[in-house]
Amino acid sequence: MRPIADYGLLGDSRTAALTSSDGSLDWMCVPRFDGEPVFGSLVGGPAAGTFRLGPVEPAPVIDRRYRDHTATLETTWATPHGRLTLTEGMVAEVAGHLLPATLLVRRLSAEGAPAQAQVHFDPRLGERHRSPRVRRHGPDSVCEWGPLAMSLACDTGTALEPGRPTTLTVSPGRPVTFVVTVAHREPVIHVDPARAWALLEADEARWVAWTAQVDDDIPFREAVVRSLLTLRLLTYSPSGAPVAAPTTSLPEQPGGVRNWDYRYAWPRDASIGVAAFLEAGLADEARGFLWWLLHASRLQRPRLPVLLTLDGRLPADERSLRDWPGYAASAPVRVGNGAADQHQLDGYGWVVDAAWVLVRAGHPLYSETWRAIRGFVDRVCERWSEPDAGIWEIRGDAVQHVHSKLMAWLALDRGLRIAQTHHLSGRRRQRWLDARDAIGLDVRQSGYSSALRSYTRSYGSQDLDASLLVLPLIGLEDPRSTRVRGTVDAVRAQLSAGGPLLFRYPPGRDGLPGTEGAFLPCSFWLVQALACTGRRDEALALFEDLLARASPLGLYAEEMDPTTGAYLGNYPQALSHAALVQAALALRHPEPGPAQSTR
Numbered sequence: 249m250r251p252i253a254d255y256g257l258l259g260d261s262r263t264a265a266l267t268s269s270d271g272s273l274d275w276m277c278v279p280r281f282d283g284e285p286v287f288g289s290l291v292g293g294p295a296a297g298t299f300r301l302g303p304v305e306p307a308p309v310i311d312r313r314y315r316d317h318t319a320t321l322e323t324t325w326a327t328p329h330g331r332l333t334l335t336e337g338m339v340a341e342v343a344g345h346l347l348p349a350t351l352l353v354r355r356l357s358a359e360g361a362p363a364q365a366q367v368h369f370d371p372r373l374g375e376r377h378r379s380p381r382v383r384r385h386g387p388d389s390v391c392e393w394g395p396l397a398m399s400l401a402c403d404t405g406t407a408l409e410p411g412r413p414t415t416l417t418v419s420p421g422r423p424v425t426f427v428v429t430v431a432h433r434e435p436v437i438h439v440d441p442a443r444a445w446a447l448l449e450a451d452e453a454r455w456v457a458w459t460a461q462v463d464d465d466i467p468f469r470e471a472v473v474r475s476l477l478t479l480r481l482l483t484y485s486p487s488g489a490p491v492a493a494p495t496t497s498l499p500e501q502p503g504g505v506r507n508w509d510y511r512y513a514w515p516r517d518a519s520i521g522v523a524a525f526l527e528a529g530l531a532d533e534a535r536g537f538l539w540w541l542l543h544a545s546r547l548q549r550p551r552l553p554v555l556l557t558l559d560g561r562l563p564a565d566e567r568s569l570r571d572w573p574g575y576a577a578s579a580p581v582r583v584g585n586g587a588a589d590q591h592q593l594d595g596y597g598w599v600v601d602a603a604w605v606l607v608r609a610g611h612p613l614y615s616e617t618w619r620a621i622r623g624f625v626d627r628v629c630e631r632w633s634e635p636d637a638g639i640w641e642i643r644g645d646a647v648q649h650v651h652s653k654l655m656a657w658l659a660l661d662r663g664l665r666i667a668q669t670h671h672l673s674g675r676r677r678q679r680w681l682d683a684r685d686a687i688g689l690d691v692r693q694s695g696y697s698s699a700l701r702s703y704t705r706s707y708g709s710q711d712l713d714a715s716l717l718v719l720p721l722i723g724l725e726d727p728r729s730t731r732v733r734g735t736v737d738a739v740r741a742q743l744s745a746g747g748p749l750l751f752r753y754p755p756g757r758d759g760l761p762g763t764e765g766a767f768l769p770c771s772f773w774l775v776q777a778l779a780c781t782g783r784r785d786e787a788l789a790l791f792e793d794l795l796a797r798a799s800p801l802g803l804y805a806e807e808m809d810p811t812t813g814a815y816l817g818n819y820p821q822a823l824s825h826a827a828l829v830q831a832a833l834a835l836r837h838p839e840p841g842p843a844q845s846t847r
Contacts, residue, residue, distance in 0.1 A: 487558055487560070
C-alpha cells in the first residue's frame with residue numbers, strides 16, 4: 249500500500265486522478281469528480297481497477313516533479329543502463345474543439361538505453377467492479393459499460409487488451425504515448441496520440457500564463473502557486489463548484505471508521521478559497537465561486553446547506569459500499585455524506601465574509617447576489633441563539649459552539665460593511681446592528697473562561713477548539729488584546745500535536761470510536777493568528793516547518809499522523825491549500841487594518 253503522500257494529482261477541472269510513484273493510476277471517477285470510479289484500487293483493492301505505466305522490474309525513482317507552474321507530472325526511474333520517464337496530465341481546455349471532456353495523456357520516454365516497461369490497463373466500473381465489454385476501433389481498445397465508454401490509444405499501434413499486463417520496449421528518441429478518452433451518453437471521440445500530446449503541451453502553456461497572474465510579492469510564492477493550481481484543479485469548471493477533495497474514504501485513522509466522502513462542495517471551505525484567490529490576484533476565480541453559490545443555493549435560501557453537489561443539489565444519503573476493503577483496511581468506504589442535514593451556523597459567516605472581501609476589493613455585488621447575502625444575514629439574525637453542529641460536524645447533540653457564534657457575529661458585521669455601498673433599509677440595518685451587538689455581548693460573557701484565560705469550545709465547556717484561531721482575524725476584539733492572545737496561546741499549548749501540528753479539538757471527544765490525526769488547516773490558521781497578533785517571527789518559523797511537511801509534490805491532505813508524519817484523510821484537501829495561501833498572505837501583511845466602523 250502506497251502512502252497517501254506518494255500520490256500526485258492529475259486534473260482537468262472536471263475530474264481528477266491520483267497516480268503513484270510506481271506509475272500506477274489508482275483513483276479516477278468518471279465523468280466527473282463525484283461519478284463512479286473506473287480506477288478505484290486506492291480504496292477498493294486490486295479488483296476495483298488500475299492503470300499502470302512503469303518499469304517492468306522495481307526501479308528507484310530518481311526525480312519526480314510537476315513541470316514548473318503546470319499540472320503535468322513527471323516521474324523518472326533509474327534503469328540498468330539509463331532512465332525511464334513517465335510524463336502525464338489531463339487536458340483542461342477542450343472548448344471550441346471536437347474533443348472529449350476527459351482526455352488523459354501519459355507518455356513513456358527512455359534515455360541512455362532502451363527500457364522495458366509494463367502497461368496494465370484494467371478499468372473496472374463502480375461499486376461492483378464491473379468489467380467492460382471490449383471492442384476494437386482500429387488499434388484502439390474501447391471499453392463499454394452501457395452509456396459509458398472509455399477508449400485507450402497507443403501510438404505504437406499495439407492492440408492492448410484491458411486487464412492483461414503487456415510488456416513493451418521504449419527506445420531513446422522514440423517515446424510511447426497513451427491516450428485515454430471518456431464518453432458518457434455521447435459518441436466516443438478518438439484522439440490521435442500525437443495530437444493529444446500537442447494538446448497537453450498547449451494546456452501547459454495556459455497554466456503557465458494563469459499562474460503568472462499570481463502576485464510576485466507573496467512570500468513563499470512557489471508553494472502558494474502550487475496550492476492555487478491545486479485549488480483550481482479541484483474546481484468543477486462547468487458549474488464553478490469547488491470540491492473539498494477528489495477522494496472518498498481515505499481514513500482519518502488507519503483501520504478505523506472515520507472515512508468520509510469529500511467529493512462535494514462545502515460553501516464554508518469554498519468561501520475561504522475566495523479570499524485565497526482574490527488576494528493572490530485571481531479575481532475571476534473568486535467571482536466564479538459566488539456565482540456558483542448564488543445558483544446552487546437558490547432552492548434552499550435563506551437556508552445555507554452545509555454541503556452541495558457539483559450541480560447545487562443536496563447529496564444522496566450516506567451509505568457504505570459492500571466488500572470494499574478501504575485504504576489500509578479502513579472500512580467502510582462511503583459515498584454520500586450524512587452531514588448534509590446538519591444546522592451549522594458558522595457557514596453563513598464564511599460566505600458573507602467572502603462577499604465582503606470581493607466588495608472591499610472593488611467588485612460590487614449584483615443585485616441578485618446582494619439579495620441572497622441579505623437573506624443569509626437575516627437567517628443569522630433569526631437563528632444565532634440556537635445550538636448547532638459546529639464547524640467540525642460532530643454527529644451528536646447540537647451545542648452552543650463559540651466558533652459558530654463568532655462566525656454569526658462576522659456574518660452580521662460583514663453584512664453591515666457591504667451595506668455601506670449597497671442598498672439596505674434603515675429598519676433592516678438596525679436589526680442587524682442589534683443582533684451583532686447582542687452576539688458580541690453573549691459570546692464575551694458565555695464563551696470565555698477566566699480560569700483558562702481563553703475562549704472555549706462551547707458555552708460552559710473547559711475544552712478548547714482550534715477553530716477559535718479565527719478570533720484575531722474577524723475584528724470582534726483587538727487582535728493584541730489579552731483575551732485574543734490568551735486564546736491563541738491556550739489553543740497552541742493544549743491542542744498541540746507536536747511542532748506546528750494541532751488537533752482541532754481534544755482527541756476522543758467527538759462521539760466516534762478511535763482518534764484522528766492533527767488537522768493541517770488549523771496549523772495554517774495558527775500561522776495567521778500569530779502573524780495578526782504581532783508575532784511574525786513565530787508565524788514564519790511555523791510556516792517554514794509546515795512547508796517541510798508537504799508531500800514530495802507540494803500537496804497536502806486533511807490530516808497528519810503526529811507520530812509518523814504520514815498523511816491521513818482525503819487528499820489533496822482544498823481547505824489545507826486555501827489555508828496555506830491565506831497564511832502566506834498574512835505573512836505578507838501581518839497586521840490587520842483598523843476595523844471599519846459600521847455605525
